[in-house]
């Protein structure tokens with residue numbers, strides 16, 4: 599990964615953003631779609647009643663969308679014959695889920711105010727709602743993003759860190775995005791909710807750093823549990839909990855890290871490293887502090903913008919120019935004529 603290049607890209611986008619796009623602000627839709635935020639929250643609530651995990655799955659979108667060319671809904675685009683998008687990238691494939699819930703939000707919004715609310719903004723609202731509905735903090739989000747006109751598998755592969763990452767790597771990566779060590783640890787606290795696959799931990803159970811052995815940072819009893827969940831050569835799609843209370847957004851994640859019970863290597867690494875450990879300890883003792891810093895981190899993530907031209911997509915999966923709605927309109931018109 600070319601960290602210096604990334605930095606330049608972000609710098610450029612920050613400066614061009616000032617000229618090109620209106621600034622994000624709270625209440626952006628208060629005139630054009632006053633019920634936008636309550637609508638998104640209601641759909642999020644229903645989805646979590648159907649399946650509690652969907653809160654985690656949806657809030658993860660903000661992180662994966664924002665790091666790759668800014669928060670522009672790029673990760674929602676389906677592949678086309680001429681574009682391989684982010685859905686197929688290694689960190690996303692067979693892993694990101696609940697795209698249908700975003701579709702449901704978009705449909706509800708198109709019904710009340712067509713063509714007004716961007717998919718990028720839906721992700722940011724829904725992520726906030728998922729956290730609030732899981733017992734976490736609630737906060738005001740800035741809105742007014744545009745949806746991207748393309749997406750790239752390669753760029754997502756290059757940027758998104760692997761669960762094998764060590765703390766040194768993660769600190770540098772986040773720093774390239776203007777995110778501090780504190781932001782890194784606080785935002786990783788998102789793993790207070792949700793699940794991960796055996797695929798993501800096989801190597802740390804059976805061949806950490808090519809040693810042929812388990813990651814020594816795993817507490818022995820927990821390692822036995824993980825080996826039972828994810829036996830060598832077993833099903834890579836089986837999932838385990840990212841912390842001991844996977845449906846509550848709380849500071850249990852940090853307590854688990856201290857106990858050697860972090861699920862991913864990249865989680866436990868935050869306790870192994872002395873600089874990040876400071877914040878792990880702080881948040882394990884003080885949930886309020888965690889919540890405050892987490893919100894700060896989410897707002898910083900939400901501020902990333904590419905500065906590129908965009909649109910308000912009608913369907914989050916396709917750009918307007920090739921929207922099936924356009925095709926459908928066209929067909930309906932022509933069916934009438936022919």
Ligand code: HEM
Nearest residue numbers: 654655658661693759760761785788792793794795798864
């Ligand atoms: C710091 C670097 C990070 C790494 C290496 C990382 C990696 C991962 C991995 C590997 C998974 C499980 C994927 C799978 O096995 O299918 C996961 C799940 C998850 N991640 Fe992260 N993550 C990081 C940071 C974040 C951040 C900053 C957020 C949000 C602010 C986040 C939110 C989530 C959530 C909520 C889940 C569970 C999703 C679900 O249950 O569907 N992660 N992450």
Ligand SMILES: *[C@@H]1O[C@H](CO)[C@@H](O)[C@H](O)[C@H]1NC(C)=O
Nearest residue numbers: 691692693832833834835836
């Ligand atoms: C895991 O699930 C994905 C679909 O979500 C499937 O394509 C893949 O084949 C599965 N892998 C295994 C080993 O079953």
Ligand SMILES: *[C@@H]1O[C@H](CO)[C@@H](O)[C@H](O)[C@H]1NC(C)=O
Nearest residue numbers: 712713908909910911912918
């Ligand atoms: C995309 O569609 C929306 C809704 O019809 C419209 O407001 C917007 O201008 C379109 N954008 C482009 C670039 O066509």
Ligand SMILES: *[C@@H]1O[C@H](CO)[C@@H](O)[C@H](O)[C@H]1NC(C)=O
Nearest residue numbers: 747748749750751753906907
């Ligand atoms: C996406 O579009 C932008 C311009 O809006 C362009 O700079 C970039 O190269 C495009 N990316 C891909 C992968 O086509």
Ligand SMILES: *[C@@H]1O[C@H](CO)[C@@H](O)[C@H](O)[C@H]1NC(C)=O
Nearest residue numbers: 762763764765766767768807
């Ligand atoms: C951390 O990971 C990077 C990138 O994979 C690697 O080059 C480096 O040697 C690792 N550092 C430590 C202390 O293990």
Ligand SMILES: *[C@@H]1O[C@H](CO)[C@@H](O)[C@H](O)[C@H]1NC(C)=O
Nearest residue numbers: 804805806807808809810811
């Ligand atoms: C363990 O990892 C090393 C280095 O990545 C690799 O050469 C070796 O084949 C792996 N061993 C097993 C049993 O997969």
